[in-house]
Amino acid sequence: MTLIDLSALEACELHNDPFDYIVVPDFLPPEALARVNADYPAIDTATNHDLADLRYGAQFSTFLGELQTSAFRQALGDKFGVDLTHCPTTITVRKYCEQSDGNIHTDHWSKVITVLVYFNESWEHEGGRLRMLRSEHDLEDYTAEVKPLGGQLLAFRRTDHSWHGHKPFVGERRMLQYNFLSSSKLARVSQKVNRFGTHFGKRVLGIGQ
DSSP states (O other): OOOHHHHHHHHHHHHHHOOOOOOOSSSSSHHHHHHHHOOOOOOOSSSSGGGOOOOOOOOHHHHOOOOOHHHHHHHHHHHHHHOOTTTOOOEEEEEEEEEEOOOOOOTTTTTEEEEEOOOOOOOOSSSSOOEEEEESSSTEEEEEEEETTTTOOOEEEEOOOOOOOOOOOOOOEEEEEEEEEEOOOHHHHHHHHHHHHHHHIIIIIOOHH
């Protein structure tokens, strides 16, 4: 029995305003979400964690395996019209959000497609809802606002104008980030340097992103 609903990804609409993105409700159907959440990694800090640093149960591991299949990679690439065949990937997992999170930004230039999967059973908070923005200057100038509801997948193509952010929220906000990176050597090196700097700033210096 599979956990993810690949047909939901294949059937979803590709939005182009203000940049290319998709939203897939029930990418993890409710019953599958409950199983994966029961095996979610035990995390007690508000930062992104590499999988190698985490412990998690069998259902979460199964979900990760399905997410990293060639079938998912192909379906995602087809949706965006991008060949992801040879793209390296990174996966990080998060459980808590802090006041400094959500500032308007585009992702690092080495990223091709960013995938976010949420695991929160409900979301009534005004903060923490990711907005697709028209510029880097105004959080209120957005074309879509996505609640981080459990089972939902959000993915977007990284560009120089793929601005996004959310209003501040402090508390539990479960999320997995899956990035497809440029296959160029320079991009891989730059991504490693960027991730080290982010890790150092968040863990050691206490600097928010």
